[in-house]
Amino acid sequence: MPLLLLLVIVILSALFLYWQLVVAEGAYFGKGVVAWLYNLVAQRYNRIKQYDAEDDARFLGAPLALSLQGISQPIVLDVATGTSRLPLTLCRQPLFHGQIIALDNARRMLHEATQYVQTYRDRVTWVWQPAVPLPFDDHTFDLVTCLEALEFMPSTPAALGEFIRVLKPGGLLLVTNRTGSGRRLMPGKTYRQEQFEALLQSLQQTDITTQVWQVDYDLVWSLKPDTRKTCEVFGDLTGLAPIDLLRCPACRAQLDGAGDTLTCRSCGRRYPIGRDGVIELLAVRH
Ligand SMILES: C[S@@+](CC[C@H](N)C(=O)[O-])C[C@H]1O[C@@H](n2cnc3c(N)ncnc32)[C@H](O)[C@@H]1O
Known part of the structure; x- marks a missing residue:
């Protein structure tokens, strides 16, 4: 009898761990565990x-490049x-002439990222x-994207709030909403379509459109309303290098670059830049 009980406990524990670590990818244990798991699989990711470049161009690259047309140097x-x-x-879209800041919590995923984007190194900055919190001022970006990650x-709501904060008025937000069996297996972390759209609406987003995309994800498009009065102008960011847009995560002041380090103008914290070019804000704990 104790042996049977032990067996049941072992099986239940294995199922629990499979659910938590494989299905939910560590989401219920916090962002440190999520990053640890992604670091483990980074090289095999x-x-x-098996992303399909043609599908990505059709559903992501082309429509996004089109939406940015008319902005001379989109960020x-x-x-x-x-x-x-x-x-x-x-970057593969001929219509796209902007700069991209690519941010992630898992350092090894970013190292892999730098290897895949060799051809476009001058157009992508990894952080x-x-x-x-996002290390940028309010109203900085023309487009903010976050694919297959919100539920982790x-x-x-806090993440969406940050994305919208750093979007320029009139800027486009593209995120994914988990669907299919994956949604039901992550209670409290996922949203039905109408709940997700209501959440975006409660954050003042407009023109919210859900588009069926992959087996496990819908694409959700929305706009940050442009509530500026005609006389009100936000700082002109045209021509600024992506590094100039970064802010110290500890005190929000500007960072100055020299060699392989960025230094905060206000608190003096020094943030290293890895040999692969990744800006390592997370290397400095606050
Ligand atoms: C399934 S992958 C999606 C990657 C990419 N967006 C794509 O579509 O291929 C999820 C990514 O989210 C990142 N991530 C998870 N939680 C995060 C957080 N709190 N902040 C930043 N990145 C996070 C992981 O490190 C991982 O690289």
Whole structure:
């Protein structure tokens, strides 16, 4: 009898761990565990995912490049960039002439990202930093994207709030909403379509459109309303290098670059830049 009980406990524990670590990817244990798991699979990530470049161009690259037409030097933020799927498909678009800041919480995913985007190194800046808080001023980006990642973050509303904060008025937000069996297996972390759209609405987003995309994800498009009065102008960011847009995560002041380090103008914290070019904000604990 005790042996049977032991067997049941072992099986239940194995199922629990499978659910928590494989299905939910560590989401219920916090962002440190999520990053640890992604670091473990980073080198195999693209082989596991088998992204289709043509599909990505059709559903992501082309429509996003089109939406940015008319902005002379658009600046894009891809949160939870993984191995740079979004930067890659966007940079391949002939219509796209902007800069992308690609941010992720898992350092090894970013290292892989730098390897995949070699051809476009001058157009992508990688930052090691979680999605909340984002190290940028309000109203910085023309487009913010976050694909296949919201449900792994500690709080979807907090993350969306940050994405919208750093979007320029009139800017486009593209995120994914988990669907299919994956949604039901992550209670408290996922949203039905109408709940997700209501959440975006409560954050003042407009023109919210859900588009069926992959087996496990819908694409959700929305706009940040442009509530500026005609006389009100936000700082002109045209021509600024992506590094000039970065802010110290500890005190929000500007950072100055010299060699392989960025130094905060206000608190003096020094943030290293890895040999692969990744800006390691997370290397400095606050
Ligand atoms: C399934 S991958 C998606 C990667 C990429 N967006 C794509 O579509 O290929 C999820 C990514 O989210 C990142 N991530 C998870 N939680 C995060 C957080 N709190 N802040 C920043 N990145 C996070 C992971 O490190 C991982 O690279």
